[in-house]
Amino acid sequence: MEIPFNRPYLTGNELSYIEDAIWLSQSGGHISGDGKYTKLVQQFFERCFGARMALLTTSGTSALELAFYLLNLKSGDEVILPSYTFPSTANAIILAGGTPVFADISPDTMNIDPGEIRRKITKKTRAICPVHYGGVSCDMDEIMDIADAHNLSVVEDAAQGVNARYKRKYLGTIGDFGCYSFHETKNYVCGEGGALLINTDDPKINERAEILREKGTNRSQFYRGEVDKYTWVDIGSSYLPSDILAALLYSQLEHLDEIQEKRLAVWHAYYDALKPLEEEGRIRLPVVPEYAEHNAHLFYVLFETETVRNEMMAKLKNQGIHAVFHYIPLHSSPMGRQYGCVKGDLPITEDVSGRLLRLPVFAGIGLKEEDYINEKLLHFMKPCIVV
Ligand SMILES: *Cc1c(COP(=O)(O)O)cnc(C)c1O
Secondary structure, eight states: OOBOSOOOOOOSOHHHHHHHHHHHGGGTOOSSSSSHHHHHHHHHHHHTTOOSEEEEESOHHHHHHHHHHHTTOOTTOEEEEESSSOHHHHHHHHHTTOEEEEEOBOTTTOSBOHHHHHHHOOTTEEEEOOBOGGGOOOOHHHHHHHHHHHTOEEEEEOTTOTTOEETTEETTSSSSEEEEEOBTTSSSOOBSOEEEEEOSOOHHHHHHHHHHHBTTBOHHHHHTTSSSSOOBOSOOOBOOOOHHHHHHHHHHHTTHHHHHHHHHHHHHHHHHHHHHHHHTTSOBOOOOOTTEEOOOOOEEEEOSSHHHHHHHHHHHHHTTBOOBOOOOOGGGSTTGGGGSOOTTSSHHHHHHHHHEEEEOOOTTOOHHHHHHHHHHHHHHHHHHOOO
8 A cells, every 4th residue: 555645635616716716817807816716715814713814825835935035034043943944934033034043842843932931031032923833722822922922923823723722722823824725735725825815903004015026116005096107116025826826726725624633633542552661661652732722733653763664664665654853953953053043052853853753644545544554553662772
């Protein structure tokens, strides 16, 4: 049996919505950005999730870039983020003129440790960027309290957190900004795509967000009839996705809970099968705090050592099961080493990243595939690991 690490789940309406988006261009609609489906998707996040304003973007990466441009960082301004994340989180800060300051994670959730945030705050700190790892919420009350006390902005990297919640609030709607990804490896997909959620109540920020996303022009205001010509008014880039992609995404969002339930079923099947091994102290499984309702974005196992993790990954691959690891900590990567941390500075991040293995999680895994994976996992894990 061959089980990929990920396979996008199709809901059935993808092609008809894409076709509709294309035909609309023949009767006054647009296949460029901000057409019918873009509006439907944005309204969905505003009405169902409670974002003040949602803007569809070309990727999670571009949503992060927009968020940090909107903070107007000055050279030397610092933003605290975990080192255990995807490079886009740090790149967005640097592109917007800021300096990333890497913090360690909590060993239970792999999310940024609020104590570490406190220790890393200086006179130059402007913002905190919590990353909701695996769609399991960071401790947002703690983080928002720290932000309030020090007058800092909060940009949530909720790329993995769509439809997950913190104390019933949707991830991405709690900080000043939230960033989603709809890359094909995420829970809801359109190939490449993202969204910026703006949760502040400042019309100037909303207006500037539209302008930065529209190549620095006020075209959005022009389309709404608020100005009589459109022109270059600010910096900006091309962050609007085609309405064709929005059509694909909308067909996924219509099945929001169905997709999540299927993923959760896979997640719980792993958890239940492996729990006895965790109780024997052989492995460690994900921890979901009381305040978090996660979205089963990923499932990981922590092994005793990097060697055991790598052996397990190879054995599973031999059986056609594609399990993967991540992240090389940003502070120890070639680019990240320029930002002041040295090996040993973030011990939990360094320890965990070598021992973690991700198992295939996607909505379309069949029962047979799931049984096969669990059988192989148990078979390989039983004899070899005694922590
Ligand atoms: C996927 C991801 C991103 C980037 O999203 P893209 O849509 O691929 O640009 C950023 N941060 C985190 C934590 C991610 O998982």
